[in-house]
Amino acid sequence: MYLEPTVQRGEVRDRRPVPCAGCIVRQESICGCLSDDGLVALSRLGRKIHLKRGTTLLWEGAEAALVGNVLRGVLKISTMAHDGRERIVGLAYPGDFVGRPFGRSSLHNLTALCDAELCVFGRGAFEMFAAEHGEIEHALLRRALDDLDDARRWLLLLGHKTARQRVASLILEVAERLGRWAPDNIVTLPFSRQQMADILGLAMETVSRSFSQLHAAGVIGLPGGRQIGIRDMAELVAEAGD
Amino acid sequence: MYLEPTVQRGEVRDRRPVPCAGCIVRQESICGCLSDDGLVALSRLGRKIHLKRGTTLLWEGAEAALVGNVLRGVLKISTMAHDGRERIVGLAYPGDFVGRPFGRSSLHNLTALCDAELCVFGRGAFEMFAAEHGEIEHALLRRALDDLDDARRWLLLLGHKTARQRVASLILEVAERLGRWAPDNIVTLPFSRQQMADILGLAMETVSRSFSQLHAAGVIGLPGGRQIGIRDMAELVAEAGD
DNA sequence: CGAGCAGTTGATCATTATCAAAGACGGTGG
DNA sequence: CCACCGTCTTTGATAATGATCAACTGCTCG
Numbered sequence: 001m002y003l004e005p006t007v008q009r010g011e012v013r014d015r016r017p018v019p020c021a022g023c024i025v026r027q028e029s030i031c032g033c034l035s036d037d038g039l040v041a042l043s044r045l046g047r048k049i050h051l052k053r054g055t056t057l058l059w060e061g062a063e064a065a066l067v068g069n070v071l072r073g074v075l076k077i078s079t080m081a082h083d084g085r086e087r088i089v090g091l092a093y094p095g096d097f098v099g100r101p102f103g104r105s106s107l108h109n110l111t112a113l114c115d116a117e118l119c120v121f122g123r124g125a126f127e128m129f130a131a132e133h134g135e136i137e138h139a140l141l142r143r144a145l146d147d148l149d150d151a152r153r154w155l156l157l158l159g160h161k162t163a164r165q166r167v168a169s170l171i172l173e174v175a176e177r178l179g180r181w182a183p184d185n186i187v188t189l190p191f192s193r194q195q196m197a198d199i200l201g202l203a204m205e206t207v208s209r210s211f212s213q214l215h216a217a218g219v220i221g222l223p224g225g226r227q228i229g230i231r232d233m234a235e236l237v238a239e240a241g242d
Numbered sequence: 243m244y245l246e247p248t249v250q251r252g253e254v255r256d257r258r259p260v261p262c263a264g265c266i267v268r269q270e271s272i273c274g275c276l277s278d279d280g281l282v283a284l285s286r287l288g289r290k291i292h293l294k295r296g297t298t299l300l301w302e303g304a305e306a307a308l309v310g311n312v313l314r315g316v317l318k319i320s321t322m323a324h325d326g327r328e329r330i331v332g333l334a335y336p337g338d339f340v341g342r343p344f345g346r347s348s349l350h351n352l353t354a355l356c357d358a359e360l361c362v363f364g365r366g367a368f369e370m371f372a373a374e375h376g377e378i379e380h381a382l383l384r385r386a387l388d389d390l391d392d393a394r395r396w397l398l399l400l401g402h403k404t405a406r407q408r409v410a411s412l413i414l415e416v417a418e419r420l421g422r423w424a425p426d427n428i429v430t431l432p433f434s435r436q437q438m439a440d441i442l443g444l445a446m447e448t449v450s451r452s453f454s455q456l457h458a459a460g461v462i463g464l465p466g467g468r469q470i471g472i473r474d475m476a477e478l479v480a481e482a483g484d
Numbered sequence: 485c486g487a488g489c490a491g492t493t494g495a496t497c498a499t500t501a502t503c504a505a506a507g508a509c510g511g512t513g514g
Numbered sequence: 515c516c517a518c519c520g521t522c523t524t525t526g527a528t529a530a531t532g533a534t535c536a537a538c539t540g541c542t543c544g
Contacts, residue, residue, distance in 0.1 A: 089394040134376045144386035151393035152331040158400035159443030201401030445501050
């Protein structure tokens with residue numbers, strides 16, 4: 001599945017031919033492009049880490065020492081504004097690649113919104129590996145291009161959507177990216193109202209009001225906590241607009 | 243400088259050892275990473291095109307047949323919203339790479355805001371070339387990562403900046419990306435007020451008012467047309483905020 | 485059981501969109 | 515060279531949306 005940090009290099013080469021065989025995000029992550037041999041080599045550079053909710057892995061401005069894949073949980077990509085408020089510029093879901101390889105220090109913080117698991121690599125080691133494995137660079141490129149398309153969708157949202165449209169859009173994104181819902185189409189949001197507000201460029205109160213409106217309209221249910229029941233998916237999509 | 247479309251393949255191999263030697267954006271573009279041999283090979287796939295202001299090179303949804311580098315001018319990356327209004331999600335300046343290689347059809351239109359020149363390649367041919375030249379994929383990756391950082395800066399702008407901050411930010415970006423200004427720190431904007439509004443997520447009237455305010459504050463001059471005089475750079479940076 | 489925090493709801497204010505009209509600019513043709 | 519037309523821009527008045535300030539609710543955790 002993965003190489004424990006405690007395992008020494010080279011020792012287990014023969015006993016674990018395909019260390020990532022059980023990885024839950026292997027197909028969706030950039031590792032999906034590698035041959036078994038490549039996976040063995042890469043896994044030797046990586047280790048799995050657990051982050052508790054609220055833990056920050058990468059710091060804005062600091063030399064980003066790590067890159068990696070998200071296995072479980074959701075992380076926020078953020079910066080601190082001059083007024084001290086946090087600005088969230090992106091989210092990382094399972095299968096996403098995080099960190100900033102190649103030049104430039106990290107422009108953003110990377111923080112776990114809920115308990116999370118990642119498979120991380122030292123940046124230098126990963127870059128050297130990538131230099132020797134064109135497939136990985138290609139996979140990274142495709143992903144970066146997709147991330148860019150995603151960021152541009154968010155530009156549309158922040159540039160032109162109303163509060164309700166933004167909230168509906170975010171619910172839909174989480175429902176899609178976190179995939180399987182509980183029965184009754186219930187999605188558990190990994191963020192607080194304030195964090196949603198930071199993501200959507202709104203005030204917390206406005207987010208709350210939008211939820212109430214969507215609830216009153218019968219589009220969603222609010223069973224409590226951070227759970228959202230999607231009562232009328234078609235209408236929710238319509239509310240999300242554009 | 244570049245290979246004219248009329249020149250036959252293979253004919254000029256020896257007479258033009260470095261066809262891109264005079265290219266104005268060679269160092270800033272992804273081609274900067276190539277050896278002379280690589281440049282010769284790539285230039286054989288490309289051709290230079292001129293676009294008149296308003297011409298659209300790539301259409302949303304259509305199979306994007308071309309990719310390339312911007313040599314001169316500024317292009318907008320846009321989509322059409324349901325209400326028929328245009329939503330601009332990005333700009334491409336000289337040295338930028340445009341188009342969507344590898345999978346996915348283009349999600350956006352690509353349109354010249356002013357007369358422009360590009361060095362373009364057939365997408366398939368370019369992808370094959372990239373597959374054989376890891377340097378190019380690497381350069382594309384670095385650029386895609388930079389573009390992603392840029393897009394996230396725009397997210398901050400659209401998410402949290404006021405109208406005046408947005409306008410000031412855009413003036414600064416154009417001043418920086420279009421580089422050399424005329425005497426008196428004059429920048430010529432490549433877009434109409436309406437286009438600026440589409441870019442900044444504002445109404446055209448609000449953009450106009452913001453200009454008037456910055457003018458009244460003595461930060462900028464408005465000599466006429468699309469020209470902006472930067473009277474007080476420090477203050478303009480302060481106005482741009484965050 | 486109470487303290488503290490996240491979330492909701494209400495009232496008011498600020499910013500920006502929208503609607504409307506006047507003014508400036510650029511190109512065209514006399 | 516100038517007058518005219520259409521388009522782009524500016525300015526004004528009003529309305530809508532969301533931010534801010536404030537009170538209150540419900541929940542969780544000592």
